[in-house]
Amino acid sequence: MSAARDLAAAAGFALGFLALLGVAETWARRGKVRPEWTRKLVHVAGGLGCLMLPFLVESHWVVLGLALFLSGIFWGSHQSGRLRSLHGVERTSRGVEYYPLVVYALFLLARERPWLYVSSLLALAISDAAAGLVGGRYGRLRYEVDGESKSVEGSLACLVATFLVVWLPLVLWREPSLPEPASCVLAALLCAALVTGFEAVSLGGRDNLWVPLGTYFVLSKVLRQPLGTLVVQNLSLAVVAALIALAAAWTRVFNVGGAILFVLWAYASWSLGSFDWALPVFTGFAAFLVLRRLTREARRAKVRTVLHSLFPSIVLLFAANLSLSTRWSELYPYLYGPFLAAGVLVVTQISWNRILDRWHPEGPRRPLGAVATALACWVAVALPAWFFQEGVPPRAAAALLLVALACGFAHDRLLGKTPLPVSDHPFRLSAHLGVTSAAALAALALQWQGLSPVWNPG
Secondary structure (H helix, E strand, C coil), X not given: CHHHHHHHHHHHHHHHHHHHHHHHHHHHHHCCCCHHHHHHHHHHHHHHHHCCHHHHCCCHHHHHHHHHHHHHHHXXXXXXXXXXXXXXXXXXXXXXXXXXHHHHHHHHHCCCCXXXXXXXXXXXHHHHHHHHHHHHHHCCCEEEECCEEEEHHHHHHXXXXXXXXXXXXXXXXXXXXXXXXXXXXXXXXXXXXXXXXXXXXXXXXXXXXXXXXXXXXXXXXXXXXXXXXXXXXHHHHHHHHHHHHHHHHHHCCECHHHHHHHHHHHHHHHHHHCHHHHHHHHHHHHHHHHHHCCXXXXXXXXXXXXXXXXXXXXXXXXXXXXXXXXXXXXXXXXXXXXXXXXXXXXXXXXXXXXXXXXXXXXXXXXXXXXXXXXXXXXXHHHHHHHHHCCCCCHHXXXXXXXXXXXXXXXXXXXXXXXXXXXXXXXXXXXXXXXXXHHHHHHHHHHHHCCCCCCCCCC
């Protein structure tokens, strides 16, 4: 009987969604309306309708089938050029196709905590739409994120909307496990600030992924924190954002999108990790700012460039954080060495690229310069981390030095005789990602084989 009820509810949802698409398409074809408005109609109304899924459907398989059915319709209509109400916007976006799959992911992740499902889904349905509509109609203070124009007004609308859709379910839901009202306010404020950053740097409709999933993961973590910790977390985010914004404005090292992404990364290293995980991020950034004063001004780093550089470190940090809540918690210290190696190589790559652009070393001086740069970056990033950790043998830092020297040399060989700016060449971005990943894997292999001691992060 339960299966029949689930199937009937799913069929009702599918028919309701198709009817909504019919209304939006008729409006788009017969009315003088921008495609952005019909797209947001489906976005908001569809999301609000999906709020009832956990209360009407038990089987996640049924929800998965519904999600695949709708996502297939959206993908097919995009390929065939139909459904002007969804795909008629000028910007390139695949967000509509992600939408049903994200709803399923939230259903699966938050099925035991319906208030968390509601908050995350409302962030998907309301916050993103508020940013798009307010920014499109009232946005005057514009900023560019890798070719996509966004506005301060739209980001503020996303901030306010996210705070409300997170805070209201927390205070209205009668759930004993939820914290006191003051903690709910601070958790909602922190979540809103971070989700607004996710929305700002999401490209190609990926905000439909990062806004709801970001809301889910941030709330899952911060609601376990005591009130005092939440105060510190909010203040630390504000301080990190202010310091990096000032440094970025002074040195012109990032564009707005790149600066926002780096703020999110720096805060994540502090919040998801600890002082030990955040230290190499900040010492590496400080070392680069010092070098920045000595080298020729380069193009500002955009979102894609920053993401390619940081991706291995991001994966390692999140994997280490997730391991603590699973039976694989012994992996946590093993991932710190690879995290450090990736951090050393990020700073090495950026620094050596700038040195090549400024001084153009040739002959034997070039490989020697690449190795010397790797050594200097190891001193700036890995050595402070080793100094502040207790009980880590010097062999761990020495093994990391060997990895840094070898991978720094490999990076120089991949650049060729006349290196192009990284942001201008897809191969350079892929090479950066490959060398950084190789450094992390090499550090992990040395630990796994017992050739390097394991670090001791807090």
